[in-house]
Amino acid sequence: MTARFFVSTHKGLFSFAKKEAGWQTERVSFLGDAVSQALYEPRSGTLYAALGLGHFGVKLRRSRDLGDTWEELAAPVFPKEPEGHVESLPDGKPWPWRVERVWALEAGGSLGELWCGTIGGAKIGSAAALSYRPSIPCACTRLTPAE
């Protein structure tokens, strides 16, 4: 079994594998695009990557062949902002109600389950849909195998 690790960078996702000559760059995915998080889920052999595409928002991709090919998954989103709702961040700016970055990816308890922490870290909720708690600067979602 080949040992490898993945490095998420502002300019792509880099995969390194241990060969006879030592660690070598094996593959580059999303060259030029910001990858905020990556997660290899060994039970299913699935590699996940969260992108921040700047103009076009946060995206979530999945690869079943270690990065040779990718498919798009529905990225985590906030629920619809209630009309008239006003809430500020600690710095006084309005709460965005928009996912700005995936900060954490964690494998869930069941095969194929994935948790995304979108603001403030990997605080994990229990709802299948994106959970939002005004008192905790965090939003999380769970992706089931069907998704």
Place this chain on the structure above:
Amino acid sequence: MPHVVFTSAVQRHVDCPPEAVEGATVRAALDVYFKRHAEARAYVLDEQGVLRQHVVVFVDGAQVQDRTGLDQAVSPSAEIYVMQALSGG
């Protein structure tokens, strides 16, 4: 029917070919387009249904000002052009 066109910067990430769609407003035309090309929606609109902060839409060369409602009327021969916002100095 209005024609919806995406800049190559969007097409690099998601399938969004130019297409003619039914629709009397920008919103209506984009809704029809995104029913056909569902993955393209999140590249243009955020989860609140608003045009992404750094995306702009032009109708026959004039920038759409109502970024939330997108209620601007479009003629049957209109070109709706979607691109990333650009700035510089």
